Amino acid sequence: MERIGVFLCWCGSNIAGTVDVHRVVEEALKLPGVVHAQNYMYMCSDPGQDLIKNAIREKGLNRVVVASCSPRMHERTFRKAASSVGLNPYLVEIANVREQCSWVHMNDKDEATRKALTIIRSMIAKVRRNAALEAIRVPVNRRAMVVGGGIAGLSAALELADAGFETVLVERTARLGGKMNRLATTFPYHERAEDILNPRIEAVKIHPLVRLYMESEVKDVTGYVGNFEARIVTGETETVEPVGAIVVATGYDLYPISRMAEYGAGTLPDVIDGLEFEELLKVSLETGEPVRRPSDGKVIKSAVWIQCSGSRDPEHHKPYCSRVCCLYTSKQTKLLTERNPGARPFVSFMDIRTDCKLTEEYCQKNIEETGTVYFRGRVSKVYRDGEKLIVWGADTLTSQTLEIEADLVVLAMAVEPSAGFEEVSKVFRSSVDNNGFFQESHIKLRPVESSPMGVYLAGAAQYPKDITDSVSQALATASKIQTMFAADELMQDPLVARVDTDLCSSCGLCVPICPYGARELDRRALFSRVNEALCQGCGACVAVCPNKACGLKNDSPAQVFGQIEVFVEKQGECAA
Amino acid sequence: MELSFYPGCTAHSTAWEFTKSTQAVMDSLGHTLTEIEDWNCCGGASARALNRAVGLGLPGRNLLIAQKAGRPLLIPCAGCYNNLCRARHAYEAGGEDAASLAETTGGGWEGAIDVWSFVDFFEEPGVLDTIRAKVVKPLAGLKIVAYYGCQLLRPPSVLHSRNWENPTALEKACEAAGATALDWSYKVDCCGADMGISHGGHAAEICTKLGEKAEEAGADAIVVSCGLCQANLDMRQTKTRLPVIYVTEVLGAAFGIPGAESWWKKHLIDPSGLFKS
């Protein structure tokens, strides 16, 4: 026996200013099955929720429709309220009469009122056929895996291991530390990179809760959040590690100089990238010698840094800004003048971007102390003239062209995702953007989560960033994982696909169509299964099933058609 | 190969020796060159400077004539090559330019034939081998720098150029003839183009620098594949006197083609000394 309650929210004047809320409630009460209908100014408030709870209790409501703002706002709120007084939360539906009605028909109150009632009627039609559902419970394997042993990966692994969770760390090369190994110093304090990196590496190596795989790669991952199985290949050996959460921290490479045709395309030995310059600095720091150039060991006197090399170039190379180049360029000019007294650095720039702490003051101070000439203009060409390199630059601020003779040219090359990111993306089903960087779930609010649940992102693999931000992001992923591990079980919305096994012919079309790998054929029982933990309720399998055996829980075709019928019925009443 | 040939307005005048050496060399290599019928001027840089539709229509007409002939089209003159590629690009890109081409030329470009400069020709598979096979007087001891200028290579998206910052096709052709191609950094810089006529002094500044850099690199001569580059460099080096020779003249000399002496006579800076055996 249906006992439906309808609760219409005014949302202040957002709804009530356009929709005649009293009229709608009057009409709603006339509808078959509706035993309670009321309106209130702010249904989502505590008193508003109390109205719903009381009505459920006192009138024995077994279905609820809340006509209010978008379900994205308060569906959870109202479902929790219902659940707290014993009504299954999935028997509560939201009728959006704000975004989809009052806000778009502000000039036609009659029409808005009529439409609000229609929307409510359509949700009543749906909720009638809703089943009471239980949230899906998924057990959690409290082990984590971190892919990539650079500073981001090391930080995430240590944080998780220190929190007491066994963590598998997989590194592709023979060395931990990633690109930071190649740095001489870090800005803004000029600490030796190895002095801050090596203790972290040592800590990871000796940590009893870190299982380290060196020179290894994850070849595939099956399973789902809380229950992954990762197959790790080390040379000829294979190991399967079961884990509950994964951090992708595969880092970056520098865009190759061979792509810069007008700068010599890699054929000029004294045109190098930022990491190569760091290595020249390291040699100088270790030997006590001045910094010498690669071709003939000449002590570098004049050097030109070209910022934005390959970055901010939508036509030919990368459209984005690589974020760290302005800062390490400044650092490198300072270090050059310290190691080579009398050295004359030049920097070609478009803008100076100093968005990290202390870096604006740092860059300014470096300019003042080194006498580096910053000229605002991109370089058209770098070529060799005898022993020297010639740089064709411009200073847009004075509209002059410059021809600079240099011993060395350092290209601040664009930061791009590590080679092999396509593979990684496939293995972890973690989508990448147009530039190959791993895509976060929400750019503002969920910046460390990847598309599949249980996979997190840290470091330059997600977007160019410096060490500080890489570490911060890594710690954030550890925190998210610990939140997941804090629960005994993971609760997931049960609004997933379902199979009517009588109708299923096991044709298997649903299996490849599922973007989440949530469908498989049970050949013995001759029907298709849904892995409820993986299913995201997208409906692709419903669309492709030729036998109408596949549906979505609480969103069956019958329910959808029921709603459509409401919309296409002739309307008569409710005009003023 | 059977090829169509677009001579351009300077073919029998200021670029006389380019045309003659081209015909002789292609003949030696066993290719037939058939001048396309009743061609018109490609417009140079002037037509498109004064009127966009005329600037496209003039080369467009030639493309259609060549398409009818149905053979790959070889265009020695770099400027003409550039203009015909622009017309091709406009036909293929659609939009207003393609519409104006339909009005001026009747349209109908189907992309049925290839359009080649000498850079394209030398990069065709096997061509360099055929050149090596025809060499009877290897030009050992001849040190050259190759100079491409602009029109052979840019804009890359319009010409479909493969290597526009450091091309090597001309060097490879000269090396196939036994000469030594020296490396230098100025091979794709502009020669001054039409300023050779309207502002000779400006062109002289540019060509003087090119001449000096070629000499610094150790070259005996500058090898070109463009009539205007040849004219500018031949006329406007003020500090050096390096002969400026067409790549086809180099090949012709290496092939031992009789009558090559008649080509040298046409130059302002006499290159004959380079080829006396």
Place this chain on the structure above:
Amino acid sequence: MNSFAMEVAAKSGEKPEACYQCGKCSSGCPAMRWFEWSNHGVIRMIQLGAEEELLRSKAIWMCIACETCGTRCPNDIYMSRLMDAMRQMARARGIPPAEPAVTAFHESFVGSVARFGRVHELSMLAVFKLKTRDFFTDVGAGLKLFLKGKIPILPSSVKAKGEVDRIFAWGVKK
């Protein structure tokens, strides 16, 4: 965008609004020293609507279309096309060119093509000299070339001249 910039953009097919003034065009331009402004400066002036200054400038005539700028530009902007558009706009407005020798050259060249369908260098150069009233520059070199037979006396014409006329008729009408 102001109306001048919009007109230049429409006529040229380029997008001057995409320019972020990086200066790469300027740093590679062989002719910029003969402009009043830098290469990127010209684009900036288009962006800001400096119609009078640009149409009356030498810069728009001194670009030699080497295409180095657009080849290297991160935003795929070719100065030569912007310059060609502004040349045409200046002529349409009857503005006397600031570099009359360049305009004279182009007019002589195109005039020759319009007449014969192909350029006849001798008459083209004669017309050029008449237009610029500069009869002595390069006369020596010109004579040498003539004596070497590189400047034929007689023109060579296109037979189906009507087809060439059609191109001019439509283009000029536009």
